Amino acid sequence: MEQIIVQGGRPLGGSVRVNGAKNAALPIMAASILTEGPTVLHRVPRLTDVETISEILRALGVALEWIGPDSLRLEPTANGPVEPPLHLVREMRASVCVLGPLLAMRGAASMAMPGGCVIGRRPIDLHLKGLRALGARFEAEDPYIRAEAGRLRGAPIDMAGPRGSTVLGTANVIMAATLAEGRTVIDHAAREPEIQDLARFLNACGARIRGAGTPRIVVDGVRGLHGTDHSIIADRIEAGTFLAAVGAAGGEITLAEACPEHMRAVLGVMRRMGLEFRLDGGELTARRAAPLRAVDLVATPHPGVPTDMQPQLTAVLCLAGGESTVCDTVYPGRFTHVAELERMGACISRRPGKAIVRGVDSLRGASVAAADLRAGAALVVAGLASQGTTTISGTEQIDRGHEDLEERLRELGADISRVDGEPLRAGRRKSA
Numbered sequence: 001m002e003q004i005i006v007q008g009g010r011p012l013g014g015s016v017r018v019n020g021a022k023n024a025a026l027p028i029m030a031a032s033i034l035t036e037g038p039t040v041l042h043r044v045p046r047l048t049d050v051e052t053i054s055e056i057l058r059a060l061g062v063a064l065e066w067i068g069p070d071s072l073r074l075e076p077t078a079n080g081p082v083e084p085p086l087h088l089v090r091e092m093r094a095s096v097c098v099l100g101p102l103l104a105m106r107g108a109a110s111m112a113m114p115g116g117c118v119i120g121r122r123p124i125d126l127h128l129k130g131l132r133a134l135g136a137r138f139e140a141e142d143p144y145i146r147a148e149a150g151r152l153r154g155a156p157i158d159m160a161g162p163r164g165s166t167v168l169g170t171a172n173v174i175m176a177a178t179l180a181e182g183r184t185v186i187d188h189a190a191r192e193p194e195i196q197d198l199a200r201f202l203n204a205c206g207a208r209i210r211g212a213g214t215p216r217i218v219v220d221g222v223r224g225l226h227g228t229d230h231s232i233i234a235d236r237i238e239a240g241t242f243l244a245a246v247g248a249a250g251g252e253i254t255l256a257e258a259c260p261e262h263m264r265a266v267l268g269v270m271r272r273m274g275l276e277f278r279l280d281g282g283e284l285t286a287r288r289a290a291p292l293r294a295v296d297l298v299a300t301p302h303p304g305v306p307t308d309m310q311p312q313l314t315a316v317l318c319l320a321g322g323e324s325t326v327c328d329t330v331y332p333g334r335f336t337h338v339a340e341l342e343r344m345g346a347c348i349s350r351r352p353g354k355a356i357v358r359g360v361d362s363l364r365g366a367s368v369a370a371a372d373l374r375a376g377a378a379l380v381v382a383g384l385a386s387q388g389t390t391t392i393s394g395t396e397q398i399d400r401g402h403e404d405l406e407e408r409l410r411e412l413g414a415d416i417s418r419v420d421g422e423p424l425r426a427g428r429r430k431s432a
C-alpha cells in the first residue's frame with residue numbers, strides 16, 4: 001500500500017503550472033458521445049478519474065488516444081453500447097454524466113446507481129427529474145436504472161435542489177438538451193466555471209447554448225454535433241490547493257496558467273487569513289505575509305467558496321490565531337479530514353454541517369489516512385506545515401484529482417515522497 005511521507009516545516013518557493021480541471025474534463029469527455037467525428041481535448045489532466053471515464057467511454061464505443069502529454073483524441077462510434085460497466089460506475093460517481101449523452105444520442109442508457117460515498121449522500125434525483133422532463137422514461141431494476149427515449153423534446157426545467165443546484169445534473173441536462181427538439185430553459189442551473197467550459201465545448205461542436213455561468217441556461221436543440229478542438233480550463237481546486245499549501249507552510253509561490261477569475265471567493269478568504277496575492281500577466285503569486293488569522297467561512301455553490309476547497313482551507317485554519325467556523329452547505333458531512341487533523345494536534349469541534357477550529361501554534365506529524373480526494377489534499381497541506389513526519393495512506397484518493405502532486409510540491413521546495421508501505425488502518429478507503 002503506497003503512502004505519502006511529508007517532512008514538514010519548510011516554507012515553499014518557486015513556480016508551478018496549474019493543470020486542466022478534472023471536473024471540466026470528465027463531463028466534456030462524456031459529451032464526446034454526442035458528436036459525429038473526432039474531438040481533440042487539450043490540457044487534460046492525467047488522473048485516475050480521467051482513466052476511469054476513459055475506460056467507461058471505451059466500453060461505450062468511443063476510441064480514445066493520447067496524442068500529446070495532455071492532449072486526448074476521442075472518436076465515438078454512432079451506435080455503440082448503452083451500458084457502462086458496473087464496476088467502473090461504482091468506482092466513480094462522475095460516471096453518471098454519460099447518462100444524458102447516451103439518452104440523447106443512442107435513445108437508451110442502463111446504469112448502476114453510482115456507488116456510496118464518504119463525503120455524504122449524493123442522490124441523482126435531480127438528474128432524473130431533468131432528463132424525464134425532456135422525455136426520458138426510467139425504470140429501476142436494482143442495481144440498475146434503465147432509461148429510454150425517442151428524440152428528446154425541449155422543456156422548462158428547474159434544477160433547484162435542497163442544497164442548491166447540481167453541477168453534474170446541470171451538465172447532464174445541457175448535454176441531453178443539445179440534441180432535443182426545441183428549446184430547453186434550465187432554471188437554478190449550476191453556475192460553476194466547469195459548466196461554462198462544457199457549454200463552450202458544446203457550442204464549438206455546433207450546439208446552441210446561452211447563459212452558462214448564470215442561473216438560467218437556454219439550449220436550442222440542433223440535429224447533430226460535430227467534433228472540435230478544445231482546451232480545458234485551469235483547475236481552480238488544484239490551484240487553490242497549492243495556495244493552501246503556501247498558506248500553511250509559508251513562503252511565496254507563483255502559479256502559472258491559473259484562472260484567478262474563477263477563484264475570487266477562495267482568494268477573498270485567503271486574503272482575510274493573511275495571504276497576499278499579486279497578478280502579473282497570466283501568473284498569480286501568493287505569499288504568506290503575516291501570521292495566519294482565523295476566519296469564518298461557508299462553502300456554497302459557485303460563486304461561493306467551493307466545497308472542494310473546504311478541507312484544505314480547514315487545514316490551514318488549524319494554524320490561524322483565534323477561532324474559525326467552517327460550514328459546508330453543499331456536503332454537510334464532508335468532514336472526514338477533521339479526525340485526521342486532530343491526530344496531528346489540531347483543535348477542532350464538530351457540529352452538524354460545521355467545524356469550529358481553534359488555532360494552535362503548531363501541528364505535529366502523524367500517521368493519517370485520506371478518506372476522500374480533498375481530505376487527502378488537506379492532509380498533505382497540514383503535513384507541509386507540521387513538525388516531524390506525516391505519513392498519509394489512501395494515496396489512491398489523492399491520485400484521483402492531483403497529478404504528480406509530490407513531484408510538483410518537491411519542485412516548490414517541499415520534502416515529500418511516496419513509498420510502498422503497510423496499510424495503516426483497514427477499511428478506511430472508499431471512493432468519493
Ligand code: EPU
Pocket residue numbers: 022023024026093094121122123124125126127128161162163164165166167168169194306307308329330331373374401432
Ligand atoms: N444533489 C441532490 N440531488 C441530485 C444531485 C445532487 O440532492 O440529483 C445534492 C448533493 O447531494 C449535494 C448537492 O446537491 O448536496 C450538490 O451536488 P452536485 O450534484 O452539485 O455534485 P456533483 O455534480 O455530483 C460535482 C463535483 C464534486 C463537487 C460538487 C459540488 C464533478 C465530477 N464533481 O459533483 O467534486 O464537490 O460538484 O461542487 O464535477 C471533487 O472533485 O472532489 C468533487 C467531489
